[in-house]
Amino acid sequence: MPLPRTRRLAALGAGLLVGVSTITTAGGVARAADLSLAVDLTAATHPISAYVYGMNFAEEALAKELRLPVRRWGGNATTRYNYLLDTTNRASDWFFENIPGNTPDPTKLPDGSESDQFVDQDVRTGTDSILTLPLIGWAPKAREKACGFSVATYGPQQSTDQWAPDCGNGVRPDGTQITGNDPHDTSVEIGPEYIKGWLGHLAGRYGDAAHGGVAFYNLDNEPDIWFSTHRDVAPVGATYDEMRDRTYAIAGAVKAADPAAKTLGPVGWGWSSLTLSGYDQQTCSKTGCWSNPPDRAAHGGVGFAEWYLAQMRAYEQAHGVRILDYFDNHWYPQGSGVTSGDPGDAATQALRLRQTRTLWDPTYTDESWINQPVNLIPRMRQMVAANYPGTKIAITEYNFGALGSLNGALTQADVLGILGREGADLATLWAPPSSADPGAYAFRMYLNYDGNGGRFGDVSVSSTSTDQGRLAVYGARRSSDGALTLMVVNKTGTDLTAPLTVTGALPGRTGQVYRYSGADLASIVRAPDVTFDQNGALTSTFPANSISELVVPDAVAPGAPGAATAGRPSRTGVTLSWSPASDNVGIAGYDVWQRYGDTVVKVGSTTSTRFAVTGLTPGRQYTFWVRGRDAAGNVGPPSRPVRVTTPR
Structure with missing residues (x-):
């Protein structure tokens, strides 16, 4: 039956090591007889959203280095935050305490609050912000410490804050939970006007979302488990109707205050959030009613997330305003030990790498209490398509663990590749790595592989492996210069040699190779270049437990522009025009060439399809033609020429 996520209770499950058939060469390199990689540049493509490379609370130096696209201010502590007082309630994470923020001058609040400081960092690093509402x-009712379960008021408890011994965990010594406490011990009621006030403050300080201000707002954090995390003020699980009504009120307030801001909801904690309300999760954990949850039964047997999406669509149809932009659900793999910071034993590390399949693989039965295919991103897309088309997909918290280890880095690199390939629209890693952690290098491989801002492509191309579980491959073209980037993750402890074929281009092209592996955990290494043969193929060895990125410059030249034509020439000039050239990526510009007698010169360049030639001599005949040029520097064939004679 459903259990809380592994951050709170260990889920059931065991990892199994799977044997594979390989051929070992004289150099000790394993070449699997069935292992090969293939890229098809002629197949359908789709954009990769930059927002899939986000983090929660990333440190400034790392965010600046990576040019981090989006950063989230979230977690349990943000559910109850008072921006006017810069005070948060830490909920069950820390004894249900109100704790004032570290603002430099409380007399100037709300200016300078911790939430302001968060956005200030994002402004400095050029990162979009997600704030939790x-x-x-x-x-919190005041800028001072207060306890949800005071020992003096509610009696002895199993655990108390060592620095504030009157603050308990709300559990009596006999293990029963304290109920009937007064929420006003710590908190005060708030509603839509509070939201409008906060967004007004943010717009005054940073501009609104349309003018560089806060771009995204989470509609709370994991409200389906408030009954556990915030039970001092919300002891009963939120129902279907309650979530709809609260979303209508708060998301409506967001759109009224800042119409361009994007909202993300319902921000469920994980697997159970897709089908069960908080009320059903709480009720069935006590009574075992999982086969027929009462709240779902009262709503036609429709799973919670699908019902929620349909209700958001109904609001737009009734009011003409979209109040939900992203369908957001958190994901923490439930396999035993996977989300731990400790990489664990060999079986746990192998399981961690397999659990990335929960994001996409309909044939993978999750090795945990879930015990069925998760297929998360496609599943969420199907829910959207059926219930609220046009809604984007977000996972604003996820973590596959062990980011301080090479195993965690391999897993994270695999996750980032999956997010792009499967078409997620936004994702932010919870508990991000420090700059020196191996997990940070997984992000560098996608966002700064060469230390000079080199990035993985932003247009996903068809890339397949005969065994994604051993040697995963992700491919994308970079729209800025047309380069093909291929990310290959060797998830095994053995060097693997495999053929790589590219359909559609690359004959004879040379690619750069950047690699992160156990050979050097403190840097990405530039490995020897590789060269494709005239069939667009090569055979390469990928070291054990490594992430390799191949970067192949665009080799496809533009087509010829349409025939150049000339306007009426003057004695010293003429204006030429032509129809655009085609290119696999895009035309960066055109070079205009001139011949007079035996002299050929380039007379200029332009990004338009018109060019005014000056400095001609009266009474002479000239020939002009145009060649297209792409961002990689490839130059196409000339247009059909045009002859011009200047009048005397």
């Missing part, structure tokens, strides 16, 4: 209806 409360739907729960409560916020």
Whole structure:
């Protein structure tokens, strides 16, 4: 049956090591007889959203280095936050305490709050911000410490804050939970006007979303488990109707205050959030009613997320305003030990790498209490298509663990490749790595592989492996210069040699190779270049436990522009025009050439399809033609020429 995520309770499950058939060469390199990689540049493509490379609370130096696209201010502590007082309630994470923020000058609040400081960093690094807004209806009542379960008021408890011994965990010594406490011990009621006030403050400080201000707002954080995390103010699980009504009120307030801002909801904690309300999760955990949850039964047997999406669509149809932009659900793999910071034993590390399949693989039965295919991103897309088309997909918290280890880095690199390939629209890693952690290098491989801003492509291309579980491959073209980038993750402890074929281009092209592996955990290494044969193929060895990126410059030249034509020439000049050239990526510009007698010169360049030639001599005949040029420097064939004679 469903259990809380592994951050709170260990889920059931065991990892199994799977044997594979390989051929070992004289150099000790394993070449699997069935292992090969293939890229098809003629197949359908789709954009990769830059927002899939986001993090929660990333440190400034790393965010600046990576040019981090988006950063989230989230977690349990943000559900109850008072921006006017810069005070948050830490909920079950820390004894249900109100704790004032570290603002430099409380007399200037709300200016300078911790939420302002968060956005300030993002402004400095050019990162879009996601702030979390409360739907729960409560916020800290004063800028001072207060306890949800005071020992003096509610009696002895199993655990108390060592620095504030009157603050307990709300559990009596006999293990029963304290109930009937007063929410006003810590909190005060808030609603839509509070949201409008906060967004007004943010717009005054940073501009609105359309003018560089805060771009995204989470509609709370994991409201389906408030009954656990915030039970001092929300002891009963949120129902279908409650979530709809609260979303209508708060998301409606967001759109009224800042119409261009994007909202993300319902921000469920994980697998159970897709089908069960908070009320059903709480009720069935006590009664075992998983086969017929009462709240779902009262709503036609429709799973919670699908019902929620349909209700958001109904709001737009009734009011003409979209109040939900992203369908957001968190994901923490439930396999035993996977989300731990400790990489664990060999079986756990192998399981961690397999659990990335929960994001996309309909044939993978999750090795945990879930015990069925998750297929998360396609599943979320199917829910959207059926219930609220046009809604984007977000995972604003996920973590596959062990980011301080090479195993965690390999897993994270695999996850980032999957997010792009499967068409997620936004994702932010929870508990991001420090700059020196191997997990940070997984992000560098996509966002700064060469230390000079080199990035993985932004247009996904068809890339397949005969065994994604051993040697995963992700491919993308970079729209800025047409380069093909291929990310290959060797998830095994053995060097693997495999053929790589590219359909559609690359004959004889040379590619750069950048690699992160156990050979050097402190840097990405430039490995020897590789060269494709005239069939667009090569055979390459990928070291054990490594992430390799192949970067192949665009080799496809533009087509010829349409025939150049000339306007009426003057004695010293003429204006030429032509129809655009085609290119596999895009035309960067045109070079205009001139011949007079035996002299050929380039007379200029332009990004348009018109060019005014000057400095001609009266009474002479000239020939002009145009060649297209792409961002990689490839130059196409000349247009059909045009002859011009200047009048005397």
